[in-house]
Amino acid sequence: MRTITEERRPTTPDATREPAPRTDTHAWLRERIPSNLALFVGVAWYVLFFIGTALEPEPTHPDVIPAWLGATIDVALLGLLAVTAAGLMARRRWGLVA
Numbered sequence: 001m002r003t004i005t006e007e008r009r010p011t012t013p014d015a016t017r018e019p020a021p022r023t024d025t026h027a028w029l030r031e032r033i034p035s036n037l038a039l040f041v042g043v044a045w046y047v048l049f050f051i052g053t054a055l056e057p058e059p060t061h062p063d064v065i066p067a068w069l070g071a072t073i074d075v076a077l078l079g080l081l082a083v084t085a086a087g088l089m090a091r092r093r094w095g096l097v098a
Helices: 025-029 035-055 067-089
Strands: none
Touching: 035 067
16 A cells, blocks of 8 residues: 655635625615526425424414414414515515515
């Protein structure tokens, strides 16, 4: 068995290198996404939502959470899903972020 060694200089990070400029978030969110990605994410949300509701067990104590809190959480979830669906139909990045 033979070992080959190679002499390398130690690499040091270049301190003068400037970080890449950040793009404007507003412009980044308005960029378009591919239609197959939008379709995939939309179908995944649809399928996973119904799988989650189908697998949800019956509550043992349904009066633990007040009705107004449960309704508020439901409205927030469905509202955000509607915003996501609108963003995916428009094929914009903000549909993925929502």
